[in-house]
Amino acid sequence: xxxxxxxxxxxxxxxxxxxxxxxxxxxxxxxxxxxxxxxxxxxxxxxxxxxxxxxxxxxxxxxxxxxxxxxxxxxxxxxxxxxxxxxxxxxxxxxxxxxxxxxxxxxxxxxxxxxxxxxxxxxxxxxxxxxxxxxxxxxxxxxxxxxxxxxxxxxxxxxxxxxxxxxxxxxxxxxxxxxxxxxxxxxxxxxxxxxxxxxxxxxxxxxxxxxxxxxxxxxxxxxxxxxxxxxxxxxxxxxxxxxxxxxxxxxxxxxxxxxxxxxxxxxxxxxxxxxxxxxxxxxxxxxxxxxxxxxxxxxxxxxxxxxxxxxxxxxxxxxxxxxxxxxxxxxxxxxxxxxxxxxxxxxxxxxxxxxxxxxxxxxxxxxxxxxxxxxxxxxxxxxxxxxxxxxxxxxxxxxx
Numbered sequence: 001x002x003x004x005x006x007x008x009x010x011x012x013x014x015x016x017x018x019x020x021x022x023x024x025x026x027x028x029x030x031x032x033x034x035x036x037x038x039x040x041x042x043x044x045x046x047x048x049x050x051x052x053x054x055x056x057x058x059x060x061x062x063x064x065x066x067x068x069x070x071x072x073x074x075x076x077x078x079x080x081x082x083x084x085x086x087x088x089x090x091x092x093x094x095x096x097x098x099x100x101x102x103x104x105x106x107x108x109x110x111x112x113x114x115x116x117x118x119x120x121x122x123x124x125x126x127x128x129x130x131x132x133x134x135x136x137x138x139x140x141x142x143x144x145x146x147x148x149x150x151x152x153x154x155x156x157x158x159x160x161x162x163x164x165x166x167x168x169x170x171x172x173x174x175x176x177x178x179x180x181x182x183x184x185x186x187x188x189x190x191x192x193x194x195x196x197x198x199x200x201x202x203x204x205x206x207x208x209x210x211x212x213x214x215x216x217x218x219x220x221x222x223x224x225x226x227x228x229x230x231x232x233x234x235x236x237x238x239x240x241x242x243x244x245x246x247x248x249x250x251x252x253x254x255x256x257x258x259x260x261x262x263x264x265x266x267x268x269x270x271x272x273x274x275x276x277x278x279x280x281x282x283x284x285x286x287x288x289x290x291x292x293x294x295x296x297x298x299x300x301x302x303x304x305x306x307x308x309x310x311x312x313x314x315x316x317x318x319x320x321x322x323x324x325x326x327x328x329x330x331x332x333x334x335x336x337x338x339x340x341x342x343x344x345x346x347x348x349x350x351x352x353x354x355x356x357x358x359x360x361x362x363x364x365x366x367x368x369x370x371x372x373x374x375x376x377x378x379x380x381x382x383x384x385x386x387x388x389x390x391x392x393x394x395x396x397x398x399x400x
Contacts (some may be wrong), residue, residue: 025102025133035061035069042075055079070099074106081113089113104133108141115148124148124157139165143175150178155185166195173203180212189219207237218251227251227260242268249285258289276306283314292322303331309339316348325356329365336368343372343379350386359397362390 031039038061045054058076062068077092090113096106111126127145134141142161149158162179165171176199183192193216199209210233217226230248239245246268252261262285269278279302286295296318303311316331329352336345350365369383 026100029069029099031069031071035072039071039075046079051079051082055083068095068099070096070103070106073099074103074109077106077109077113081109086113086116090117102133104130107133108144111144111148115151120148120151121154124152124154128161139168139175143172143178146182147178150182150185155182158182159186166198173199173206176202184216189216192216205236207233210236214251223251223255224257227255227257242270242272244268253285253288258285259291261285262289262294276302276311279305280311287314287318292318296322303334307334307338309335309345311335312338313345313348316345316352320348320352320355323355325352328352329356329358329361333365341372342374343369343383346372347379347383347386350383350390354386354390359390359394363387363394366390 038057042054042058045051045057055076058072058079062072062076073092073096077089077096080092081089090110093106093110093113096103097110100106107126108130111123111130114120114126115123124145127141127148131138131141131145143165146158146161146165149155149161158178159182162175162182165175166179168175176195180192180195180199183189183195196209196213196216199206200213203209210229214226214230214233217223217229227248230251234244234248239247245264249261249264249268252258252264262282265282265285274282279298283295283298283302286292286298296315299311299315299318303315312331312335316328316335319325319328319331329349332345332349332352336349339345346365346369350362350369353359353362353365366383366387370380370387373380373383
């Protein structure tokens with residue numbers, strides 16, 4: 001919660017009948033002429049932007065008082081708070097409240113001080129008391145009480161207050177947002193979604209609400225809905241960091257729309273030098289979307305950036321699917337030279353050569369696969385069958 005501003009009412013207003021007393025509250029304590037003059041002088045100093053002098057004048061007067069008037073304690077509380085002396089301010093507001101238990105402004109200001117002193121539960125109780133004293137009801141105080149309860153991790157106490165606020169004819173955006181957060185904290189996603197719909201209906205141009213919508217959709221694994229909501233959020237307000245675009249790409253990919261994800265992944269790399277893993281990512285995205293041309297382009301870039309058997313094998317697999325057999329063979333041979341165990345890459349090189357009708361080359365590749373593969377392994381068996389088949393073809397061709 002943002003730091004709440006203290007209630008500061010001019011002394012002359014607080015002297016008016018009923019300014020801080022409710023129907024069941026005790027009568028106001030009479031103010032002496034000397035105190036009235038002192039408060040008036042302090043008020044002038046404050047208007048002249050001399051808070052330290054005003055504080056000193058009031059403190060001097062209070063030192064001679066065994067039972068200070070609540071208005072004197074209240075104004076000292078405001079001045080010490082403004083001077084960032086929270087402990088002193090709390091004592092003055094508490095004194096004002098003790099002198100008059102119905103001094104609503106003092107109670108509310110004490111709530112703010114307690115919250116800033118990391119005592120949110122106590123702050124909530126005080127804010128709630130201030131609300132109960134307000135006539136007509138000041139729902140901003142009820143909202144503060146709810147937010148303080150949320151700060152104290154007491155969601156069950158905050159929820160009834162926030163529901164009451166949400167039931168008002170024209171609830172404020174901040175009230176509904178707090179209720180949404182409370183439902184999320186209470187693990188009530190369906191209720192949170194209902195509140196979010198109200199917020200989006202009232203404030204459709206708020207990007208933060210669409211981001212929240214995306215988060216809720218992600219929680220229930222509705223990745224298509226999450227991607228759509230986050231896309232709206234970014235149209236309203238682009239992400240501050242490139243990781244935001246990557247997140248949108250991830251959602252589209254999770255939703256089974258990799259080709260829709262690709263442009264957002266690319267935006268996440270804008271202004272950044274792409275490393276081998278980044279190139280792998282783009283290759284995988286396009287491969288998932290079965291855009292073989294782009295998949296091969298990014299796969300080749302990754303293999304050239306940091307060669308490995310796995311990377312060149314991916315190039316070979318894509319080229320093989322494109323029926324570009326010479327390129328597939330070349331890629332698999334490169335993979336085999338980098339990864340000399342298992343024989344799988346030589347096996348695939350053999351298949352590529354066979355499809356290209358390079359039977360002698362295929363025989364050599366299958367023989368290499370058998371040499372590297374473990375005995376009786378699947379690769380060894382496939383290579384043996386391949387070698388037998390191409391040798392038969394070579395024999396038939398030689399016999400004319």
